Amino acid sequence: MITCPSCTRCTRAQAPALLCAGCGAPLGANIDLFAALNLPRRLVIDAVAMERAYHDLSRRIHPDRFAAAPAAARDASMRATALLTRAYRTLRDPVSRGRYWLELHGLKLGENNQRVPAELAAMVFETQERLEELHESRTPENLAAVRARRDEVAGALEAATVELTRNFAAWDEDGGEADERRREALFRDLKAILSKIAYLTTLERDIGRELETARAA
């Protein structure tokens, strides 16, 4: 329970929220990121509606609106805005949204995820070979081979993103609320997809760097 630093009408403590229920001023409380954006806890999010909510809330709580306010209200505005911004940044990107979903349920992409996912092993191995060859000698053939790998990795990344969207939809449909085993399966699935995406993103970055050095040389 917290009290509003701006409120003149009510001084009573209230449940943690972004805005004071009495006067609408920022509270600077610690709440979850869905609540900060006034969104239901659902994984499929309409990007346009979320941006509108973000802009609308920013207009009401941003420190620019509290330049002449007392220090406590200015401080609350800054904290609330920092939270709102983190919420928007985290939930806008599907990958960080998925990671936050795990975090929210006390789970993490653990250290035991260091192993290359089996379905990616061949692709990772092959790409690293091609990168090494290009590193050794910058022939047009080696360059073309790496570019081909880049396209393949980009394709795999796109496919993984589609899988992620499907997983999100499944959560929202039944949420595994009733069925513990269904829930476990969805978590396992989400972890696997996110870890695959992490691998592919690293791979894409390595390819990008190598191509950049080749271009500069």
Added chain:
Amino acid sequence: MARIFGIDLGTTNSLIAVMENGAPRVIADPETGRTLLPSVVAIAPEGGVAVGDAAIALEADPKRPSVVIRSVKRYMGLGGGELGAEERRRYEFADFSGPVVRFKIGDRVYTPPQISAEILRALKRRAEAALGEPVERVVVTVPAYFNDAQRQATKDAGRLAGLEVVRLVNEPTAASLAYGLEQLTDGYVAVYDFGGGTFDISILNIKGGVFEVIATNGDTHLGGDDLDQAIVAELLAGLPEEARADRELWNRARAAAEAAKQRLSTAESAEIRLETGAGALARTLSRADFERLAAPIVERSIECCRRALADAKLAPAAIDAVVLVGGSTRSPIVRRRVAEVFGRDPFCTIDPDQVVALGAAVQAGVLMGARSDLLLLDVAPLSLGIETMGGLMERLIHRNSTIPTSVTENFTTAVDNQTHVDIHVLQGEREMARDCRSLARFKLGPIEPAPAGLPRIEVTFLIDANGILNVTARDQRTGREHSVDVKPSYGLTDAEIERMLEESIDLGERDIEERLLIAARNDADQILAALAKQLREYGNLAGDEERRRMAEAAERLAAARAGTDRELISRLVEELNEVSTPFAHRIMDEAIGAALKRKSVDEIS
């Protein structure tokens, strides 16, 4: 409540603006009508300051030796050891160590915030004289790519000038506000800001009055100054080393180079003539010559644009409008390259010298609640992190995070009964801590004795809306707030600023104008006292008519002396001098006569 003013504290020129009837307006000097105040500060060795055109005049005046500092913005937030060899030649410095640059002038030492404060004070005086209302609260613009120390130094300058800096605003963002882009378009806008000493590129997403910066990049030591210096290097290339190290020659070469660069914005060639110890140096610089010198400098700015686009995950074609800001965008080579990179002609309908100040005034309007239709969501330009084991930089806040932004980290002890945890905060994009810029250090504690790993101290790093770091800490077990004594790695401490504020009051640092007025009054006092004494002792030597004329002139002078018109006082001193000269001569003759008489008496005896 008093109005909030907008200030563009530029490398080359500074301006002050304010909202009037819903539109921003730059405030001109009521005497000269000029809107730009050259960011030039002259300091006399014995104290005394002149700013702007008055300082430039002193640069060329050998009778009144002053140290004239240009482009002080380039020194803001730098440590003494960070000055390059070329920069060390420019001025005399007190030392090349310590957390802040110290200019040495006479036997006194000045830091960049103190010198910038003089520019701010001059702007404050100008606006107060023009509008007849006090200027107390201001928005000051800074380059988007300014780091924490540079921002803090700018805030310190405001404090030293007796101003409350309500908000620091990034220059390209301010420029986008001045353009009223919210009325023109919803979409992506790139602001290319090539100023006198700094370069910024910001990419914004504008939607329904919300200006959301999505990426920014830049170089705080890249600007028109570098173009001038490239020309100077070319000009002086044939001269021996000691001639090139001559500060006075270099200053004249810089002025000639700047003038030539400006002419080349419209002309195809420019003549440069420079007197050196070894005769005159004449050179014709064609636009092609200039562009050959400028190309590598302009390319550095283009590289920043590429990085910003990559961070924004946008192709150049996705940008709906490009806006040019800063005096250096007058050079055709700059306009051409920007048009090539973004594939469209840039906007430049507002004077590039004024647009930032106008935008600062608009943001001041937002803060006063007069423009609640607008909202700026800016970003932190550099990643923030801490040094971890093995000298690595662990990133806590990524570059281009919307501000204000905060992150909370838990810290614990590594050995039993450890009483403090040392934390080193860094800013930058490199992997190794030593390659990033040190921002601050602080100690957490005292921690109550406990086995290693048991204490839990929650530290919140918050970058505020000015882009400046604030740190708070809380002991999770006791819930007690820890006071965090953050020691900035660069810049002034609060105690130093306090001392500077006191000193400036104690020493009564005065304007050079004011000092000249005092000198004129002293002259008046001297001549009035001398005349009174002469009239008492030799009154018989003056005729009635002469006595009346002298009395009138003395009266006029005494009246003027009570006022502040220095030139009038000087003129009346001259007049009284002239009127009383015959009388003075007679006194001399009389005195000499008396001496001669004495002499003859002596000789006789």
